[in-house]
Amino acid sequence: MTPEYPFDEAATARAVIDAEGRVTEWGEGARRLLGWTADEVVGRPAARLVQGPAPTTHGPRWDGTLTLRRQDGRTVSVWLLAHRRPGPDCGGGEWLVVSPLESARSRPASSALDRAELIQSPCAVAIYDEHLRLYRMNGALAALVGLPEERVRGLRVSELSDRLQGQEIERQLQRVLTTGVGHDIRTYLPVGEDGLMNAWLARMAPIRDEAGRVRGVCVAVHDFTDQYLARERLQLVNEASRRIGSTLDVVRTAQELADVCVPRLADFVSVDLLDPPEPGGEAATGPLTAPVTLRRAAHRSADPGSPEAVVQPGEPDTYPAGSPQADSLLAGRTTAAVLPSGALTQWLNQDTARREWIRQYGVHAMMSVPIRARGTTLGVAVLIRFRRPDPFTPDDQLLAEEITARAAVCMDNARRYSRERETALALQRSLLPQSLPSTAAVQACSRYLPAARAGVGGDWFDVIPLSGMRVAMVVGDVVGHGIQASATMGRLRTAVRTLADIDLAPDELLTHLDDLVLRLSDEAGTDGSPGEVGATCLYAVYDPVSRRCTLARAGHPAPFMVRPGSTAEEVELPAGPPLGLGGLPFEAAELYLPEGTVLAFFTDGLVESHDRDADAGHQLLRESLSRTAATLDLTCDQVLHQLLPAGGACDDVALLLARTQGLPASRVATWDIPADPALVAPVRKQVIEQLGVWGLEEAGFTTELVVSELVTNAIRYGARPIRLRLIHDTARLICEVSDTNHSAPHLRRAKTWDEGGRGLLLVAQLTQRWGSRHTPEGKTIWAELALLDEE
Template identity: 70%
Template sequence: MSPVHPLDEAATARAVIDENGTLIHWNEGAHRLLGYAPEEVEGRPAAGLLAPEATGAPPGSTDYHWHGLLALRHRDGRVLTVWLLAHRLERNGDWLVVTPLDAEELRAVRSQALSALDAPLVRAVLAQSPCAMAVYDDRLRLYGVNDAMSEVIGLPEDRIRGLRISEIGDQRAGAQLEHEMADVLASGRGRDVETYTRGGGRDRPHHWLARIAPLTDTEGRVHGVCVAAHDFTEQYRARERLQLVNEASVRIGSTLDVTRTAEELADVCVPALADFVSVDLLDPPDNGGEYRAEPPTAPITLRRAAHRSVNPGSPEAVVEPGDVDVYPASSPQADSLIAGRPLVAPNADGTLEEWLNWDEVRGKRVREYGIHATMSVPIRARGRTLGVAVLSRFRRAEPFTADDILLAEEVTARAAVCIDNARRFSRERQTALALQRSLLPQSLPRTAALEAASRYLPAARAGVGGDWFDVIPLSGMRVAMVVGDVIGNGIQASATMGRLRTAVRTLADIDLAPDELLTHLDDLVVRLSAEAGAEGTTGEVGATCVYAVYDPVSRRCTLARAGHPPPVVLLPDGVPREIDVPPGPALGLGGLPFESVELDLPEGTVLALYTDGLLESRERDLDTGHRLLCRALEESSQSLEEAAHAILQALLPAGGAPDDVALLLARTHGLAASDVATWDIPADPALVAPIRKQVAEQLEVWELTGATFTAELVVSELVTNAIRYGESPIRLRLIHDDETLICEVSDSSHTAPHLRRAKTFDEGGRGLLLVAQLTQRWGSRHTPEGKTIWAELSLLGEE
């Protein structure tokens, strides 16, 4: 119905015929034309209205529009030869059949304003104008068209005069334009409308800019509308191409993941370029090598990385993502990769048919979904072939054009660089991750001082960083804990981490205090940075670190940090809190002091050392992250393994951490006073024998008599050296657990002994050599009061 005059139905005879040829709609105009009421013909075959002598063919099943003369049978028996226009409705297989009634009579009674259009000069101007123009009256029925519009519509003016625009062509586009024309007719204000439709005189749909203007008389009254149609298909397609290229540059390569990048390529191309797109890639060469520069040879094995369709679920796909398929020489994929350029099929050589006959499953899908054109585009980057993208059309009727090929090449080239970058990143990431994991502790040592649990998680999307952790046993049952973070990522960061971890272990082995150890480590990082600059590598070397030493005898812990997040401590009867440790400068600045703090830790205290990747997040601030850490630690501190899992669950997003994360949890233990024995020794060599006897008696109390002989020899040598070469006061201390007996002799001299080889006639120099042979470890450490010489004896196997 006309949106302006709903009762203006009798001006057009309109009928709808379903795909089986049955009349399903019959309007008042059709009743006027042939005399049949709707109830007499609806539901009956439309062929029954044809006169026996009818000539001309009605529309076929493959047509989209049809027009011609048909002899129709009137209800009173007369035969009427009528010009009919038929359109296939887009939503189904039905046909709309129309013909105008009384067009000339309607035209004759129209207003003077429209009649002026019939003036010879005006008609000449309209006829010769290159712009397609049509005039519609105040009932939105066609009044007249010029030659250009008649060519666009593909129908002569005298046949379609009196029809509405929705009855002349594409139903969807016509209904849209008719609604806009009604608004212009009512408001008197013109407007521009873009539409996409196939004109009767065009072989494919075009993009049109319809300029709709009101036709008014001298008094401003609106008597109709004028529609000027401008074909801007080329401009529209150029704009679309630019928009697609811009969209590809934004959307493709958002991550450094090969599969996701392939999915983004398919997403960009559907439906802008094709109805179905598949992306198949060559498997990476063995041992992480480079792809070959020369084209591959058929048959070619490709792995499906991604596909996308206008149909949900991509039912056209024969291969699922992750699966491998082999493409023979007759396939578009193989031919395109071998040729090194895009290929469109079907083509003159008929290889597509040969391939589809060979691949029955794929041939069946092509026929089932009506795929009529494919374009295979090689995915190449840096002179290497990575795979192929195949674009197929079945919903879009038009074939691929030269512009489509250029556009597909441009988009695929952008995606190829991103895929290659993602592949190189993945390869370097796997190498760096393997190096990182090989440099980190494979397991934490068991010590009497504490139990520990650890976690290391590489960044989900960035390169592997240089986070590390370690637990280092020290002399006197003490243990060191360290967590560090090298600035940067990749293999270089992992290698630097390995060097720093080795340096920390070496410095810890000589029992440096935490602040002194960080000072030496800072010097090392400065040298590494200088070496990196000399070698021309980019960026300076830098790191942060926190180092703690816990003594289970005194239950005291000494900590220092270099630009690192402060540890969190949970006392047995308290709540988690940060330890107030002076922050110190990051390693690599050089020349700046570090400070340490010392605090008492009751047995059962939990320490949490971590890198900044655990707390940092774009979704929350550091204070919120710290509260989540403390809450997770408090709620699950009974088990360190469960606590480590809970902390990561609470703080890290589901997709993984944006930065590397290292976490070290430790629960302190204390040695009982009964496991430690201490003697103050006067500087008298004659007292060495009584001291040995006291040691033997203590070992008997501890039920360690199997170690008495060795312990007496070691104590005798260490005490004698302290009396002879050291300074008072001198102190002997024995410490033991289930596996180790430790003998320590301390004095106030800062001169440390060293192992040397005694000559044949030397009277001394064999004592420390004897100690080294009898014990599993020995050494010395400096203290604020002097030095301590220590030796460890294994109790495993002793009775």
């Protein structure tokens, strides 16, 4: 007896035999039946107890009569019932062998139990006595379990069926027996030799005698498998709606389709897709012809590692006519087959790998479902069964088609998203600088990464050469994502380059850019309401001669600065309002940068993320920039690796690094010019002497003409003081003349009889480019001469 069930365990002969045929358990009832003790039997082959050959078993259950050897040398014929119990990892397992003893089957009648009317009931009914042993069962239950009543009378539930589920039913019987309160339970048990699981509703009620004492339990069993399967199918459809399409990724969606179907609908599922004409393009819409080439997108098996797969994900395979894949795609409908099938024989004879796989795993049912969405065929899903013994039913086909249809829409959405994303990326790449210009002012390196999931945005950066060897650096971020944000970014970048070309100061440039954003917002509005166009921007101008940098920002993160031999620090800079608010001023700041200082410009996508705030991101950026790297390129990679998650950033990221360079004082010559035209000749002579010091004698004639014209114009039309400056770069010579008059000169066409007006036209013809820029004191006229052509 056990504490849980205080009943006579010896009423049943019980033994357990492992997969190798050795006895591992030997009950008291078995000792009473054959006389052997547990010490004499356990660990020894069970075949020693059988007179004659041992029976051959294939299914999960066996019953029959065997002649067994007793301990005293005699033999006895015994009816046995054996159940296979799975071992670890669904291995061979062991057998539970039971037989009711005669004493249990020939117990005295119980008036309370015998009065229970069950013989004529169409419902499967069983009566259990006070010891939870089968007392009676009607013909309906005997037909259900496939065992005669006279053979199994006296067995417990755990001895009649699978031990784990039988023990649970037995606990419920014990509960009714002890409490006297009936209740219902649902259980799932295999019925018959095919091993199919059926759903059962067991209604348990106590049986009482005349005195009201509980003398047994009556169990009425109802089969509700159809309702159970319908509910399972509905749950699977709901689960598919929740799990499939979690990302806008075709391969991931295909894997989700396979994961949902295994093992609840099939034992192995493969998803093969047609290759689009180009990455992110549309799939073929014309009629398909055999053979069909598909690419394995995903598969899933009930066995770990999918050992059944003949084709691996990413690999193409060609399916001829007669294969399930080709037949379902050509017919445009689901095809199902039970193996062996004549329709598949020819294909399998050609594909020896699949034929061997089908033979090895015992594949018996196959269903192929085309994946179609919005009139376009994307591929095919093949569902296979080799563990489950039942074939695919029409309900299974409808379920597979419903799940596949949902996955097809998600795949088509993913492909459309990929195509739109590629279009937006192509647009954005065309709008961003393809390469950064090489300047004598800075060495620059950049990175741009689109958002991993939100689509491309409006981040941009630029490096713009200015007059006087200066350089402008800009980084900005348009609010929003998608093609509209990229287009707005392109318009702002073009505007910045245009405004930079007229040499506006950073704060003044941002003011003009703010006006542009306001106009774009008005244009984007509908029904008279303004649109929502916003952006942030940071603009900086660096002069390698003075080594001073002027910066202004419009709601953008301040840059970081790494001076030589120091750690990174954030530049103190007035914040300024974001672009698009209008009417608010922008402030500029100026700082001195030693040669070799690194400036880091970035957008907020680099420092902000879901798992940390902006302050933590700024601290990580500060630490990353403070680590010395051999090149700016390695520094960019180092920053992105440390700050961005493995799966990509949730927002666009733009990063621009610039290492400042200074121009030696020996490359710059400056003269103060007296306001006397007669003194221009000595100035020209000093310029020629300076060119000789620089080794630029060959450029002397052109330079002398340009200097003479610019200085003469400044003396004639400008205001004192007047200053001439020559800047010598490797590839060019720059001539600048500054005065305090704010009016700027312009080219004009001189008439034949005009005595003047040809000076600037001559300068434009002799130089590579020329122009003017306003300064706080007045203006500067400049001209650049190319030196490489002179060599």
